Structures are given as C-alpha cells and as structure tokens.
Amino acid sequence: MTEHVRIALDDGVLRITLARADKKNALTQAMYTSLAQALTRAETDASVRVVLLEAEGDSFTAGNDLADFAAVAAGTLDRKAMTTVQFLDALAHARKPLVAAVTGLAVGIGVTMLLHCDLVYVADDAKLSTPFVNLALVPEAASSVLLPARIGYARAYAMFALGEPVDGRTAASIGLANAALPASEVRAAAFAAAKKLASKPMGALQATKQLMRDGAAIAAVMAKESEIFGARLSSPETAEALRAFAERRPPDFSKFAG
Numbered sequence: 339m340t341e342h343v344r345i346a347l348d349d350g351v352l353r354i355t356l357a358r359a360d361k362k363n364a365l366t367q368a369m370y371t372s373l374a375q376a377l378t379r380a381e382t383d384a385s386v387r388v389v390l391l392e393a394e395g396d397s398f399t400a401g402n403d404l405a406d407f408a409a410v411a412a413g414t415l416d417r418k419a420m421t422t423v424q425f426l427d428a429l430a431h432a433r434k435p436l437v438a439a440v441t442g443l444a445v446g447i448g449v450t451m452l453l454h455c456d457l458v459y460v461a462d463d464a465k466l467s468t469p470f471v472n473l474a475l476v477p478e479a480a481s482s483v484l485l486p487a488r489i490g491y492a493r494a495y496a497m498f499a500l501g502e503p504v505d506g507r508t509a510a511s512i513g514l515a516n517a518a519l520p521a522s523e524v525r526a527a528a529f530a531a532a533k534k535l536a537s538k539p540m541g542a543l544q545a546t547k548q549l550m551r552d553g554a555a556i557a558a559v560m561a562k563e564s565e566i567f568g569a570r571l572s573s574p575e576t577a578e579a580l581r582a583f584a585e586r587r588p589p590d591f592s593k594f595a596g
Contacts, residue, residue: 343372350387350536351437351529352380359395362443364403370421377428387536389432391455392439392525398464401446407473408580410571422447423564426479429454430557433544435535439528440464440506441521449497450479452514453488454556456547457535459528460506461521466514469501473583474575474591476566480559489514 342358354376356363365373380386393399402422409415429436429451438452441461449466452458460466468485470477477485477498486494489512496502510518519527535543570576575594582589 340366340368340372342366342369343376345372345376347385348529349533350385351532352376352383352386352389353529354389354391356391356393356399359393359397361403362397362400363393363395363448364400365422365447366403367406367419367421370425374421374424374428377425377432380434381432386434387540388435388437388532390437390439390528390532391451392528393441395442397442398438398440398444399448400443401448404473404580404583407475407571407576408584410568411577411580422478423560426560426564427557429479430560431553433547434540435532435543435547437528437532437535439525440466440515441524443467446470447479449514450477450481450485453479453481453484457528457531458509458515459524459531460509460515460518461524462506462518463521464506464509464518465503466506466509467501467503468497471499472501473579474573475570476563478560478563478567480556480563482563483559484556 342356344355344357346353354373358364358369377389380389406415406420432454436455437457438455439459440452441464444452444464444466446468449468468477468481476482485497493512497504504512504514506515506518509515517527575591578591579589
C-alpha cells in the first residue's frame with residue numbers, strides 16, 4: 339500500500355482513505371494500485387462487509403494526476419502500464435456495498451467512481467465536475483452510460499462537454515448523491531450508514547446489488563471508453579490542452595479539425 343492510501347477495518351467497514359491532501363488527493367498510479375488491491379481484498383475477506391471511500395484534507399480528489407496524462411502524451415509512459423484500469427475493473431465487479439464520503443473537490447474519476455457506489459454522502463458545498471472534454475478526452479469508468487442513466491442526458495452532457503460543476507446540494511437533488519450535509523458531518527454520516535449496511539444480511543445485500551447492476555456490461559463499456567481514451571491521450575488536441583494547463587493559459591483548439 340502507498341502512503342497516500344490508508345486502509346483500516348472498523349466494525350466490518352473497510353475504510354479506504356485518500357491521504358495526499360497537499361495535492362488535493364490527485365490520484366497517482368501507485369494510489370490506483372493500492373485502491374484496486376483494497377477493493378480486491380474486500381471481495382475475498384469475510385471480515386469486510388462494507389467498503390467506505392473517503393479522503394483527508396479539503397478535497398475528495400482532484401482526479402487523475404495530470405503528470406501521468408502528460409507522460410503518456412509525451413510518449414514517456416506506456417498507456418498499458420497505467421494501473422487505473424485495475425481500479426476501474428475492481429469497481430465494475432464489486433459485489434459488496436460501497437459507500438462514499440465526499441467533501442470539497444471531486445473531479446473526473448472523483449465523480450465517476452461515485453457512480454459505482456451504493457450510497458454517496460456529499461458536503462453541501464462540494465464541487466463535482468467531469469471536465470474530460472476540456473482536456474480533449476472522453477468519459478471513463480462507464481460514466482458515458484451510468485451518468486446519463488443517473489441524472490439524465492441533458493445534465494450529463496453539460497457536465498461532460500461544458501465541464502459544468504454541480505454543488506453538493508444539486509448533486510443530492512438530481513440523484514447523484516443520497517444526501518448533502520455540512521462538510522463537518524459528511525464522513526461521520528457515511529460511516530454510520532456503512533455500519534448500518536454492515537449489520538444487514540450480506541447475502542441479501544450482494545444479491546440485491548447483482549440484480550441492480552450488470553458487472554459484465556459495465557466492464558464492456560469501460561473497455562470501449564478506455565480504447566478511445568487511450569487514443570485521445572495521444573491526440574494533438576490533448577497535447578494542446580495539457581500544454582495550456584501547464585502554461586496557465588486558455589487552450590486554443592481552433593487549429594484542429596477533429
């Protein structure tokens with residue numbers, strides 16, 4: 339396990355805590371590996387009944403560390419060597435309940451992973467965004483299907499294509515989260531809900547989740563997204579988006595025909 343992902347078992351709840359607060363919990367490849375390992379452990383460890391995803395600091399996660407995207411775009415990192423897919427696969431096939439506690443920023447995969455959680459609690463002032471198109475990329479984590487199914491096509495398209503964030507109150511009102519609470523109460527509320535789930539009959543919980551989610555179909559969507567995402571990472575548009583981000587200027591996509 340990396341130092342930036344902390345794991346603790348508490349009353350049947352496996353608490354997975356993102357702990358890279360100084361970088362707004364931006365996810366590195368080592369962190370993805372640790373997350374995937376923790377979720378895999380949860381599936382096979384009888385002492386784990388529920389998984390809780392939470393974070394330290396003022397952000398849930400700023401999403402993927404852009405240094406990795408830049409390395410792929412520059413050809414110094416092989417896209418196939420990225421461990422993000424291991425985490426996504428673990429999410430797709432998770433059978434035990436997943437609960438999330440979200441405060442501050444949740445960007446990109448910080449939002450799309452929530453679509454795989456069974457209960458989501460957010461701070462009322464949290465900011466959730468999926469600005470994939472802003473980076474000349476496409477949605478991942480099967481969110482191209484799961485997000486419109488959850489909140490409707492119009493809202494999902496605005497989040498993807500315009501990069502429009504939603505606050506916690508809005509996230510709860512449109513069904514992206516179960517409840518919006520003061521930031522200081524979110525982690526406690528999520529843990530309380532996780533403990534309540536842990537007291538339920540696990541066989542019935544898992545059977546219910548299987549009826550509600552088709553893991554194989556979700557994984558198939560992820561694979562399709564991943565193929566296109568990988569191609570986009572090597573595109574001139576993404577190179578321009580990443581340069582602009584590094585240079586703190588607006589990107590200029592006018593010279594690309596698409």
